Structures are given as structure tokens and as C-alpha cells.
Amino acid sequence: MTRYIIVRILQALPVILAVITATFFLVRMAPGGPFDSEKAVMPEVKAALEARYKLDQPILAQYFSYLSDLREGDFGPSFKYPGRSVNELIAAGMPITAELGLYALIFAVLLGGVTGVIASLRPNSWVDHIPMTLAMIGICVPSFLLGPSLVLLFGVHLDWFPVSGWGDIPGDKVLPSITLGAAYAAYVSRLSRAGMLEVLSQDYIRTARAKGLAEWRVITRHALRGGLLPLVAFMGPAFAGLLSGSFVVETIFQVPGLGRFYVQAAFNRDYTMILGTTIFLSTLIVIFNLLSDVLAAWMNPRIRSDLLDHD
């Protein structure tokens, strides 16, 4: 198992280096620079700014200088926010995005898991059709439509939840988490239904039932573990997706997370911020994929015994 994890980490390093290199050169190729603005900046001012951020050096020199700083974990200063380092901006936004992502994931797993399992118990009945139809709608409705709709209903008309903010007014975390988690809840619902249906037709379930076990014990003791396996494999990439894809929800609800910085950085050509957030998020995606694979391997007895044998 340890060797499996080490090999996976070693495989990830070139991926991250490729991401850094590709991002570094791609953002430099985009037209316009960080100091362009609608009101023309004096050439002397622009030259001074470029010199300050080493943009007057040859691009390869800039690249190696960046890599050298990166070895010490320094993403450099932000161009858009003078006086703030990229590390500081990520540190400010990331916990909030992670919290939002976590709540969205919990919502998705609870709602999706429960409806999926219930649907699988009575396939092709109304208990199955209604949640699955809702799930399909959930997958199709984009967050920029769902978010404002929830706000209008629960925030403006019913006055149950605040319309924006994060941690300022009680209840302001509810609507953003639901909006972000809704599409994932739909996926989870369909995945867990499919997983459960497959497991429920296995011989060992029939055996369990034949032994006279109560149905709920068959489900909770025997079926759930196997039936939710696809869900575990899905959760790693899903959480990574929630972290990197929260921009729309953060904008709708004024959530001060990383997503807003990330997208704004691209518009502003804030080179260091684009690189910093891309490297940070891609590393997270790699880690979550790795964790998810390890967890899935551990939960699957056949793979686990294979890996343990190798150790």
C-alpha cells in the first residue's frame, strides 16, 4: 500500500511541473499585460512597474526565477493587489472556498445518497421516478440559474435566509452551499442508485436475505458498502471540482472565497495570482484524486489484498 502511494505521488510531480510550465507561458502569450488600463499609463511608469516585477527580463529568466521562488513555497507578490502576496490571498480565500465546498459536498452526499438508496429499493416506482427526474433536472440546471432562483424565493420573498455573505449573518451559508451542491447531489443520487441496484442483485445479498435478516440490516450491513463504492471514487474529483468551480456561486452570493480571485486574476492578467491559484488548485486536484483512489482501493477487498500482497 505504501509503495502504491509513493508511486502515485511520484507520478503526480511531472504533472504539476507541466501545469506550471504550460500556465506560465500561456498567460504570457495572452494579449495585454497586467499594467494596461483604459487610461493610458505613461511609458516611464509602465517601465518602472515592469522592472519592479522583473517583467523586463527575458521570459526564460523569469521562468527560472519563478521556479526558484516556488521551491521555497513563495508564489510572489500580486500585481493587482500591491502589498498583498499571492500566498496571503490564497490563505484568505481558500478556507472559505474549502468550507463552502465541504458543506456543498455534505449536502450532495446526504441528499443524493439518501434519495439514490431509496430509489434503488423500489426501482421503477414513484419513489424511484420522482427523485431521479429531480436529479436529472438538478444536473441540467446551472448554478447561475438555481442560485438567483433560490435567493428570490428564500431570500427576498420568504425572507428565510440572507441573500449574500458568508459567516456574517446566521444562515448565510445555507443557500450558497445548496446551490453549489445541487448538481453534485444529482450526480450522487444517480451514482448511488446505480451502485445499489448492482449490489442488490448480487448472490451474497440473496444469501443474506435467505438467512432471514431484516431488510434494513441487509441494506445497511451488506449492500451499502459495496453500493456506495462508486460514490467514493467520485468524491475526490467532486471535491476538487467544488473547490475550483465555485466562482459562479461565490459571485452570486458575495462569498469571499478563492474562486473570485482566480477568475479576476485571469481578467486582470495578474500573472503571479493566476499561476499561484492554478498551481495550488491543480495540486489539490491531484491530491484528492490520489486520496480517492487510495480510499476506493482500501474499501474494495480484492484490490486491497492485491496491494497488501505487494507490500
Add this chain to the structure above:
Amino acid sequence: MLTLQKIPRSIFALLFILLASCSVQEGNVDSGNRLGILHYGNGSEPQGLDPHVVTGVPENHLVRALFEGLAVKNPYTLEPEPGVAERWEFSDDKRIVNFFINPRARWSNGDPVQASDYVWSWRRALHPEMGNPYSYMLFPVKNAEAFAKGQISDFGKVGVKALDERTLEVTLNEPTPYFIQLMDHYSTFAVHPPTIMKFGASTDRYTKWTREENIVGNGPFVLTEWKLNRRIVVEKSSTYWDRNKVSLNGVVFYPTENSVTEERMFRVGQLHYTASVPLDKIPIYREMENTPYVQAPYLGTYYYLLNINKKPLDDIRVRKALSLSIDRDKLASTVLQGTAVPAYSITPPNTLGYDPPKLFGYDPEKAKQLMTEAGFPNGKNWPGIEIIYNTSESHRKIAVAIQQMWASTLNIQVTLSNQEWKVYLDSVDQMDFDIARRGWIGDYVDPNNFLDLFISSGGNNSTGYADGIYDDLVLRKATKASSRELRYQIFHRAETMLMQAMPIIPIYTYTSKHLINPSVKGLPSNLMDSLNLKYVWLDNLKKEER
């Protein structure tokens, strides 16, 4: 055992507890009115709070809450009134101005504000290493431009001197009637030298001196909290010289970059004031009784740049025909829903008493005739041109309307190209366009701020227009004019020349648009959309009155 039948009841119970726990409490507006705290939608997260580094409207509001200039604009009249300087005196030839610092003016740490702070700060603001985009605000000062461009390195040659602790002498290149107005622009503000030096070199952009625990200002408010992308909180300063006039106990600035969300925040009582209003909501607010919607003329012009180096726009008849065939009244009333004033010149009307020339109107017949003369009768032989604009729904709508007007009047093909913001800026900078949309917001209320855009070497010209006589009028003759009336006559002549050559097509004059809670008082509309928080107070109205 949990059965299927029991699930809905338990979910409802959970929901009930959840909802009960977040039942609606007192909103920001109610609590703000009670406590004297203004909740202000500020548009976006500021880049920073260093007056010599930042640019932008949200930054302007914050910096002017925390710092004060030598003179400040009265929000009702826009005329300068005493700020840090209790008075100022011009020499007879108007080339020297002495500012007398108010002896009660204090930094927020209690230090007195001195004339030498200004000398130190202006050196910082102008220093090439500082990379201050607004250093040109001080260019009317003798040798300031040469110092900013690195042509001289001895700051002693720049026309600013501290005669004593309380007297600042400024020598100007030429008499500059709007110079006192510039003292209310943040790039001319003083910063507290010991605080800057504590955290780095004087010209270092990248230090932590503006953090809430470090910053020292001299304005009516002090910074108490800065949560990135969440809120910035300022509270009334106990050291500000005119603190008795300050009614608000504090202001909370919110980075409301999404105007739709901002409008919702206003609707549920989270904000007293919004930075903008979504265009599609304006008709609804207009119809309301006691509407919170406030619209006022704004010192800015929306126009199209024409690349006059390219065919067919090198032909003045084509440029005029394009301009004459735009029905600006229709555009303003339909596409822009009455939120804009048709423009026929670059300078907005009534810019501190100056009214620009109106040389043309909507005249499709004349436009057709000019196109025929230019060799494009009824669109024949037309090579096709392109309008570029930065990606935005409102720019697109305007471009589509103009495209249709040109097609129906002149029978010509025009293509539209939306570009991402920085790509668009790059295209304009490289003059890689036929027609490009543009907007200009005045930095100070004077026709000079609009007319010097089109001098031959102007960094914002971007049209290829170059006329020595125009340059002479704007750069030399106007500065030497002996009276405001004469100066405006010279500007009028220059602007007439500009609009006869038509390197730009003016489309409309901007308006400022806000939602303002009726409890907010002392926040008048003005041409600069200028906010002076010192004048603002909150009327604790009963809920039903709001």
C-alpha cells in the same frame, strides 16, 4: 426503527429547527440607522489603500474616507473648500500658491500634519520607481513632469517647498485654474512619512503599511477592519480636525462587483447605498412611489474611436456620415432606457460653466449625400468595417443598434467583434481596429481633462488625429488665457475643430445611477459622483417610512 413514513416528518422537524435558528434578525439598514453606521456598496474589492499606488472609483471612496487633501470638494457645489489647508493664496501672476496648513490637522496617531509631509509625499508620488499611474495630476507643478520621467533627479528643483511647518509653497508651470481641484485627488494626498518608512523604502509599493493595524491617515475616518472580498470597516476618527462635523460613527464598505446581487442586498435591507443599478431593474424602480433610484448627470462621455489612418475612415465625409446617421435620442430612450444623455461633443455639457459646441444632429439625408460624395452611394463599393468593444451586454446592445442604424440609413455592412478586456485594451493601444468603443470619465471638472485627450502625442488619442493648431490651443493658448471666459472660448474653438475633423463619434453622456435608502441624508448627486462622507448622516426613520 426509521421507516420511510417517518422520514418526511423528521426532515420537516429538522427544517423547522434550522429555519427557527436563522429567523430574520435586524437588518444592516435598521441597525446602521440606530448606530450611525452607513452600509455602502462599493463596487469591487479595492486594489489597496495607498493613495500613490491605487486607481479606481472604489479605491477613491475608501482613500478619501481615510485621508484628506489640502482642499476638498463641496459635494453640493463641487467648489473647493478647506481641507488640511485652512486657506490658500495665489500670487498676482497665479504661478505661485501658498497653502496654509490648519494647525488642528492631525494624523490619526496624533502627530500634527506639516507642510514637509507634503514635500515628502509629492516626491514619493512623482518618483519614477513608485510607478504611480496618476503622477500626472501633479504635472502642473514646476519640473514635476521632468522628475517623474527621470529627466531630473534632484527633487529640490521641483516647485514644492515647505516655507515653515504650516506653509507649503507650490510653484506652477503656468497659471492652472483647476489646480486647487486637484488637491482633492488622492494622488496629491500626503501620507505619514514615519509610517511608510517603518515598513519599507519610501517608494516601495509592496509593503504592509496600509493594513488595519499599521495605517496612519489624516481623514475623517480610521480603518478598523479589512476582510478581503468581504468588507472594509472604518470608524469616525478621534483626531480629525473637523470631527464635530462628522455625523456617521462608521461606514462598512462592501465589494459588490455583481450589481444584481447588490440590488438584492439593497432590497432586503443589507445596504444603504448601491454602487450601480442593473439596467433591467431601472424601469421598475422608476415606477415606484418614493423611489430609492437616483439618477444624475455624470462627468463622462461614451464614444467611438475612429482609426483615421485606415480606409475608408481616412475620408472625413465617411466619418461625418457615420456620425450623422446615429439617432442618439432613440438610442438613449430605447437601448439605454433613458439612463443617458445624447452627446454631440467630447466634453459633457455644463462642465463647470463650459458648454461644448453642437455642430450636428441626426441627419440621415445629409449622411447619405456625404456617402455618395465619398464614393459609396447607397452602400455601393463599401469595403466593410468592424466595431470592437470589450465583452459586455450593454456595449453589445449599443453596437447592434448602431450597426442597424447604419445598415438602414447608409446600406453598409458593419461587423461586431467583442474582445476580452485586456485584449481589447491591447487592440486599442496598437490601433488594431477600425472603430473601437471608448468611455472617458473626468478626473477633475474642467474641459481640459477631455480636450487634452486628442493632442497629437496624447496617450489616449488612439485615432491618428494630429493637428498642430489644436495642440497649440489646448496646451498653450488656453493655459495662458487671462480669464475663465477667454479660456473657455479657446476650448470651444479647439472642440469645434475636433468635431469638424470627427476622429471620434460621441454617443452619449453618462449618468450616475444608485439606489439610496431614504434614511441617508447629505449625499447629494453631483457631476463627479463625488462622495464626501463628512456630510453624510442617517435619519432614523421608522420602518414604514423607509
